[in-house]
Amino acid sequence: MNLIAFVAGKLTRELYGWSKAPRQHKAQRAFAELRLGPGDIAIDCGANVGDVTLAMASGGATVHAFEPFPEAFAVLARRTRDLPNVHCHQRAVADRSGSTRLFLHRHRSDDPLKHASGSSLLATKHNLDPSRFIDVEMVALTDVIHDLGTVNLLKIDVEGFEIRLLNHLLDTGAINAIDQVFCETHEFKVAGLYRDLKRLRQRLKAAGIDHVNLDWH
Numbered sequence: 232m233n234l235i236a237f238v239a240g241k242l243t244r245e246l247y248g249w250s251k252a253p254r255q256h257k258a259q260r261a262f263a264e265l266r267l268g269p270g271d272i273a274i275d276c277g278a279n280v281g282d283v284t285l286a287m288a289s290g291g292a293t294v295h296a297f298e299p300f301p302e303a304f305a306v307l308a309r310r311t312r313d314l315p316n317v318h319c320h321q322r323a324v325a326d327r328s329g330s331t332r333l334f335l336h337r338h339r340s341d342d343p344l345k346h347a348s349g350s351s352l353l354a355t356k357h358n359l360d361p362s363r364f365i366d367v368e369m370v371a372l373t374d375v376i377h378d379l380g381t382v383n384l385l386k387i388d389v390e391g392f393e394i395r396l397l398n399h400l401l402d403t404g405a406i407n408a409i410d411q412v413f414c415e416t417h418e419f420k421v422a423g424l425y426r427d428l429k430r431l432r433q434r435l436k437a438a439g440i441d442h443v444n445l446d447w448h
Contacts, residue, residue, distance in 0.1 A: 254446040262413050262447055265384060267292035269316075272379050276324040276372065276396070277388040279348050281307040287384065288317050295375065299323040299333050299367040300350050323352060323369040324389060326399035332364040351390035356421050372396060373405045381408055386447070388415040394427045397443065401434065406443070413447035 267273055271292035275284045278296035280303050288294045288311070296311070297320045298304045304321045311317040323333060336349035337360040352369075354361040376382055387393050393414050400406040418425040428445070435443055 251446065255448045258413065258444050258446040259448065261444065262386075265411065266290060267384060271383040272381070273384040273386070274372075274375065274379075274382055275386050277348075277386075277390065278307050278319070279303050279388075281310045283386055283388075284311060284317060285314075287386070288314055291316060292383070294318070295320065295379070297322055297324045297370070299369070300348075301365070303348070320370070321368070323367050324372045324375070324387075324396065325352060325369040325392065326371060326373075326395060327369070328371045328374060329369060330366055331369050333367045334359045334361055335363045335365065336360070337363075348388075349390065351392065353391045353421055356391050356417070358420070373399065373403045376400075376405045376408050381410070383410045385409050385412045386414070387412065391417045391421040391424060393417070394424065394431050397431060398434075401438070401440075406440065410442065412443040414443065414445050415448050416445055 267287060267290050269291040273287040273292050273294045275287060275294060275296040278284045278298040281296065284294055284296040284307065294317045296307060296317060298307050299322055301321070304319065308319045311319060323331065325331065331352060332354070333350050333352060334354045334356070336358055349358055351359060387396060389396065393416055397406070397412075397414065400409075406412070416424075416428055418428045432445065
């Protein structure tokens with residue numbers, strides 16, 4: 232990549248981030264204002280060490296937290312072990328069940344827990360080392376939703392795999408069993424993902440689906 236292209240790309244990302252910031256703040260407020268209680272069901276995809284899981288569970292809702300990265304899962308499990316309404320699953324959430332590779336952040340060896348959130352099922356994510364990975368189990372999100380029935384809140388932060396996951400929910404109709412979806416996108420961390428995100432927004436709009444928030448962060 233030449234210098235001009237590099238600078239142009241960096242400027243484009245910064246301008247996009249600036250324009251997206253108000254929508255992110257609005258999404259964060261909407262998420263914080265949600266009131267889940269006993270009888271409600273929430274799913275945390277990419278739970279990491281459990282900050283969002285704990286917020287979801289604070290009012291008594293049943294929360295299923297999924298986190299495949301071993302070091303992060305250990306902290307998640309420890310922080311929630313006294314909460315009977317939280318169920319932790321050391322699995323990646325995907326569009327199918329089975330085993331797969333979880334690709335690791337290039338600086339993982341410096342601080343595994345710090346860089347846990349950077350790992351991804353996508354080897355092409357820009358800050359990963361595609362030669363370094365661990366084998367993990369994954370579960371189809373549609374199967375989880377089917378087993379639970381209606382889901383009141385779904386949060387997705389799976390480091391670039393979100394768009395593929397949401398398209399799968401749309402393909403199967405499982406998106407209709409969820410009241411609210413909050414999703415963090417990583418459109419500039421994987422080549423081609425910005426284009427795919429635009430297509431997903433168009434698909435959601437065409438289908439009249441307004442309960443999926445793609446601006447959460």
